[in-house]
Amino acid sequence: MSEHTPKSGSVLTGDGFSDSGGTNVVVKIVDLVKNYYLGSVVVPALRGVSLEIKEGEFLAIMGASGSGKSTLLNLLGCLDRPTSGQYYLGGRDVSKLDDDELSEIRGRYIGFVFQSYNLIPQLTAEENMEVPLYYQGRITPESKKRVRELARLVGLEQWLHHKPTQLSGGQQQRVAIARALVNDPYIILADEPTGNLDTKTSYEIMKLIVQLNDMGKTIIMVTHEPDIAAYAKRIVMMRDGKILSDTINENRTIPRDEQEPLPVGQN
Amino acid sequence: MALVLKIGVKSLLLHKVRSILAGLGIVIGTAAVISLLTIGAGSRKEALDAIKALGATNLIVASVKPPQDSSDATRRARILKYGITWEDYERLSSIPTVWRAVPIRAFPAEIWYKANKFDGRVVATNPRYAEINRLTLLAGRFLTDRDEDTIDNVAVLGFDVARDLFQYEDPIGKSIKMGNHYYRIVGVMAYRVPTAGVGGSLAREDYNRDVYIPLSTCRARFGDWIIDRRSGQFTAEELELSQVTLTVHDTHQVRPTANIIRTLMERYHDKPDYQITVPLDLLEDAERTALLWAVFLGVVAGISLLVGGIGIANIMLATVMERTREIGIRRAVGAKRRHIAQQFLVEATILTTTGGIIGLGVGLVTPEIIRYVADWLFDYEVTTQILWWSLPMAPIIAIVVGVLSGLYPARRAALMDPIEALRHE
Structure with missing residues (x-):
């Protein structure tokens, strides 16, 4: 793995590959199987999923509950280990790492955005953004500067010293996005990022996510809302632990400037 | 490490009353130990001084x-x-x-x-x-x-x-x-x-x-x-x-x-119509009494700190349960198990150490208050002697109690499955 320090000048630098050409495979999973064991009963959640995600992609994983999309997200996020199959993240097989190594991978190469924001309530916005760096022992004066730049990027530089309870849902989600960006990860995993937000705020958050993707970030988003998935470049449909379809999104929603009328969400 | 402390303090301050009540056990335990030691050492010193003043090679025959x-x-x-x-x-x-x-x-x-x-x-x-x-x-x-x-x-x-x-x-x-x-x-x-x-x-x-x-x-x-x-x-x-x-x-x-x-x-x-007093015997009696007293104090100290420690363990378990989601978040963003364990151990130790230091202060003041009240109300003179080795002992014991009582809650926290923890409401 290459050195993982942000280059000066840009908030969002490359993803850490030595030759950033835009065609690198960031995520490669091969025949991934995940079974859960409830006593003696085997519950298959993933029945052999293979997928390749290139740098700079914006992927939406869709499916009904029970389709295995959450399991897939957990595996992609290195929160869990597959029963069988391989998972290469940035070229490294991470499917058989132990708990500490997986923690290290999550801290360095993965950024999480959750439906319920998942900020730490007793910390300020700024401190929440720094948490991933803390476990890497990488809080430095430069990282403080970077946190400030990220706060500006997500539009929260006025709110750095506020606690999560003092922020609106949209603002909290922006803090969470900044936190996901702070370690300059290979992939950003967004689990229903707009699930708790109203239509207008959802639009603003999606606009930010699209903006990040435009700046080169690889984004994997799990959602069951078609109009949110519509922002993605590629849509993977799942059913019964398998990939049903994997298509390029032809009718992609492109967020426009705020002066223009909002694309009206159906729900 | 500094952030661990900061987060620990912040988390404890989030539930002020609970933290104070949990720490109170340690405060009382430490204060009791220190003040009992101070008064015990004082009365022992008083007795030994009185006997030594008589001279260990003297024998006293008195008319009765x-x-x-x-x-x-x-x-x-x-x-x-x-x-x-x-x-x-x-x-x-x-x-x-x-x-x-x-x-x-x-x-x-x-x-x-x-x-x-x-x-x-x-x-x-x-x-x-x-x-x-x-x-x-x-x-x-x-x-x-x-x-x-x-x-x-x-x-x-x-x-x-x-x-x-x-x-x-x-x-x-x-x-x-x-x-x-x-x-x-x-x-x-x-x-x-x-x-x-x-x-x-x-x-x-x-x-x-x-x-x-x-x-x-x-x-x-x-x-x-x-x-x-x-x-x-x-x-x-x-x-x-x-x-x-x-x-x-x-x-x-x-x-x-x-x-x-x-x-x-x-x-x-x-x-x-006479009484024979042997100061040497009295001296040895007093020393035996002092030893008994020390053993008794040790037991009292042990019990009060055990009770205090159980209180801390209880509170920490409640805290761990309550902060399950926070544990999940931390794990997701890269915290290893030992980071989680460390966080809760540090919090337990902050509680007990603070309690220990406050208890030390209370324990040093209490004998003076007792002395004053005894003199004022009962005209009885209480001798106190601060044992200097007991001053660093109190916070050290408090830290040990903190780590011991934090171990089980910290282990529970560290072994949580991050996915389950994140889903926790």
Whole structure:
């Protein structure tokens, strides 16, 4: 793995590959199987999923509950280990790492955005953004500067010293996005990022996510809302632990400037 | 590490009341240990000092008024004769291991100088008395053998006597009146802190209210009678010596000598009108008591800190459950199991250490308050002695309790499945 320090000048630098050409495979999973064991009963959640995600992609994983999309997200996020199959993240097989190594991978190469924001309530916005760096022992004066730049990027530089309870849902989600960006990860995993937000705020958050993707970030988003998935470049449909379809999104929603009328969400 | 502390403090402050209540157990435990140690060490020191002042190579034989039979009412009018006699003194001082014997005859008396009166005590003794009681002179001289031989009317004043009777004068050379006779003052003793009584076997002694005169003079002027006239009653007692202090060369000789004294006294006294005090025995008793006290304190300390520790463990378990989601978040963004464990251990330790330090403060103040209240309400003097080794011990023990009581909750937190924890509401 290459050195993982942000280059000066840009908030969002490359993803850490030595030759950033835009065609690198960031995520490669091969025949991934995940079974859960409830006593003696085997519950298959993933029945052999293979997928390749290139740098700079914006992927939406869709499916009904029970389709295995959450399991897939957990595996992609290195929160869990597959029963069988391989998972290469940035070229490294991470499917058989132990708990500490997986923690290290999550801290360095993965950024999480959750439906319920998942900020730490007793910390300020700024401190929440720094948490991933803390476990890497990488809080430095430069990282403080970077946190400030990220706060500006997500539009929260006025709110750095506020606690999560003092922020609106949209603002909290922006803090969470900044936190996901702070370690300059290979992939950003967004689990229903707009699930708790109203239509207008959802639009603003999606606009930010699209903006990040435009700046080169690889984004994997799990959602069951078609109009949110519509922002993605590629849509993977799942059913019964398998990939049903994997298509390029032809009718992609492109967020426009705020002066223009909002694309009206159906729900 | 700094952030761990910061987060720990913030998390604890999030539930102030709960944290305070949890830490209170440790505060009380530590305070109890420190104050008990301070008071215990003080009373032990007081007892040992009092006994040491008597001298470990000394043996004290004192006259005791025997219990009177209620039946012999007819004898009440007669003179009660009891106590150590001059013959006893001769016999005791002839024991080969005894190298010094100091006889004492003491009784209360009114001491007059011009129109001033002092209610003190006359102590008739020989020149060795100052030596065995480690008394020092402020001015003049103590009694001499020559005073004894010449049966001179000389007196040496205790500090309080001299101060009260001679406020603006030099007492040396002046005369005081005791009984029907005048005595020339030849010396004044320096102030001596009164010794405390020990258990029931040693009375409290205040040397500052004494007047010393030669024994031969006392015999000649006062006789051996103590006459007490009170509310129409008349009692007279005949008492030759109130006390004999014997000194041996070595502590090994103390017990054999004590046995000889016991045998001698038993042979010549058919009633228990004397008491033998062996300071060495008292010293060893006091040390045994002190050891018991220390063991007792250790048990109290252990129990109170155990209870405090259980309180902390309980609170930490509740905290871990309550912060399950936070644990999930931290795990998701890269925290390893040991980071999570560390966080909760640090929080438990912050609680106990803060409690320990506050408890240390409370524990140092409490004995002073007890001393003040005891003195004010009950006129009882409590001696305290701060044991300096107990000061660093308190926070160290608190940290150990914190780590021990935090271990199980921290382990529970560390072993949580991050996915489950994230889903936790």
